[in-house]
Amino acid sequence: MTRETRPRGAPRRAAVPPCAPLLVAALVASGCAGGDGTARPVTGPPTVLLLTVDTLRADRVGCYGRSDAGTPAIDTLAAEGVRFDAAQTTAPLTLPAHASLLAGRTLPAHGVFDNGTFALPEGIPVLAEAFEKAGWATGAFISSPVLARRYGLARGFVRYDDEIRREQGQSGIVMYYDERPGTETVARALAWLKEQGDKPTLLWVHLWEPHAPYIPPPAFAAAHPGDPYQGEVAAADAALAALVSGIEREGRRGRLLVVVAADHGEGLGEHGEPTHGVFLYRQTMQVPLVVSGPAWGVRRDAAVVEPVSLADVAPTLLELVGLPPLPGADGYSLAPALTGKGGPPARPGVLAESHLPQLEFGWSGLRAIVHGDQKLIDAPRPELFDLARDPEEATNLADGRAAETAALREAGTDLLRRARAGALEGGSARSATSEELAQLQSLGYAGSGRRVSGGGLIDPGAADPKDRTGFLELHDRAAELARTGRQGEAIALFAELERAEPRNPSLLFQHGQALIVTGRHDEAIAVFSRAVTVDPHFGMAWYRLGQLLDSRKDAAGAETAYRRAIEADPVALDPRKALAGLFASRGRFAEAADLLEEVLALDPGNAALREQAARLRARAGGAPPAR
């Protein structure tokens, strides 16, 4: 039952302990091929499953060494395939990392730097388009609004199921959204798969369970007492088990190619980070990556120890199924390493970036380059780690090893050059609607709507995020208080934090939101006014200011604020709708109709709004817009 790992190069860390005995039991019970090398009949239509588990730390999975992980489904797939022991995400955030998975690009090549305020640009070729063009059925089933269709990942998927139940929060402005349980997402995916008959099929399923808050179903909570995060990991694994069983029932197991990955890990308090999004340490950056597909030539029961990237997944899948590569992708195909026909690609390193600290907190951003056993986290004060001796990244060697630090930074420059060679002109910033931002806030994120400036990601003049861990802990605590309805305590904490960081846009925004929820509108106006002084391009703050002024009948002030919001975020929907409402209430029907027609150009599917625009146009005395 002990599995052998077959590292291609020198081992970079201690051998991974054997998988749990559960694994063997599962293999015997299902009668499937597995680590014992038994062949499964190669039958059924070609089926590619990309399964992403949100926020799953590699070291919380059984086949990565956790003995009580409760992850037999992932462990079984690893035993039947190849486990990557040093896979890195491209960013510790859901949308940017998934954009990398589907586009085969790192952040500088796809331009999706944050959740909520960015969408994958139209012109960037993506995995699902390539499969769809080749005649495959393509379906995606996601479990969180962070990946909703409007963020650009739906392209190429004939079915993109992001219908996630929506719950109204306690305020008219701040909405809370449920995640969709993995069991439900899987059931919908399997129902769709059934409809595909014998068509070759690409299926992407996204599970949200391990993302905070950690509230596992009772059975999984009981199996992992005192560790609700692990309970959520086990619940996600059970959903995967149901998915693979369902695929088998459809007669698709014989020619199934499976990739299991996480978009990022979770800090769980290490390096001063409770969740994820800011730092680039191992806890959030190393992800499980398992590929199983005996019928596609993928080796059994093997491991690759060299660092690879989530951006490599799309190029790899395309090569394995024989489709042409995506133009402009800067990810590398891992197909030769998977089939044993070659090794992992030679590369200057693996690149990752964190833009959230810069975009949302006004600090410096971070960039990581992993090469072999070395890792550089570039920052105002760079960190260099020797991963072979210090896998926990506890000892910063940068001061004593200037040459190695410089060499990794140079490798980063090469990687950036490679990434930008494929990037589109013009950037990708777009604004999200207030509802979208409220959704994200309910998940623990707050997009500020700021654009990426022309300056560098690493800003020596700005705060180094690692000097702000105390702030982050309190910030997360305040956000959690606000999320759970304890607005008074949240407001007190936000105010205290503001004394330490008076120019932090995300902090000001969240403080203002909490003030709105409690009806303290005068104070909210003062806070949002400070936010737009700190960041005059902070569209969402202008929008909130407009709403507040609007509600107190300051039409001129509201109009100015809405216009600033529209200027800051040229494709924003809500400030246009709000300004249209303001105009309509004052008899300015033509201007109101103009604005709603702009909204429709941006969001053509909104039938109710189309009728409203037509009515306004008629009242303005003009002809309704051409259909």
Ligand SMILES: [Zn+2]
């Ligand atoms: Zn995520």
